[in-house]
Amino acid sequence: MDYTTMCPKYEAGIEILGKRWTGLLIRVLLGGPKRFRDIKEIVPEMSDKMLTERLKELEAAGIVVRNVYPETPVRVEYELTPKGMDLKNVVESIQAWSEKWI
């Protein structure tokens, strides 16, 4: 890899992935589709406002999809798209590094 110049694609990737909470949120969703409250249970320190904001951003980036099931009451689940699922390698490399060095 050429490290002597910055790669615009890498820069754009970091812009998405490097946001506060995003790395945690993607790890949670790698465990399968989740309702808002399921996510909150795993990351309770994250405020409702912040979680809503991040989910919207990840939807806009094509990383998360919001599924609405017309049941009573309506069930809403958040799920990784194939683009999102493909972040598994990133999450696993961060996990491996953290376990080794932290």
Add this chain to the structure above:
Amino acid sequence: MDYTTMCPKYEAGIEILGKRWTGLLIRVLLGGPKRFRDIKEIVPEMSDKMLTERLKELEAAGIVVRNVYPETPVRVEYELTPKGMDLKNVVESIQAWSEKWI
């Protein structure tokens, strides 16, 4: 991997790596030791103040070491430690994902 609970080590890793500019900075230093001005040349959008702050944080985290060479004028270089070099996998997985999806 267990995705049903959050891992404190992963959380701590994300806390370091997920900070604005850090992902770019580590990619630059994977190219070898650099002077302050060399880094600025590769990431010109980053302010001097922010670069100084991030380098200090990465030093404190044991990811970057600051080498001072007693020449005239004094030469100062920033270099990844083994802990920092080990982030190569993380940077490469983000690069691969970004090239595929962005």
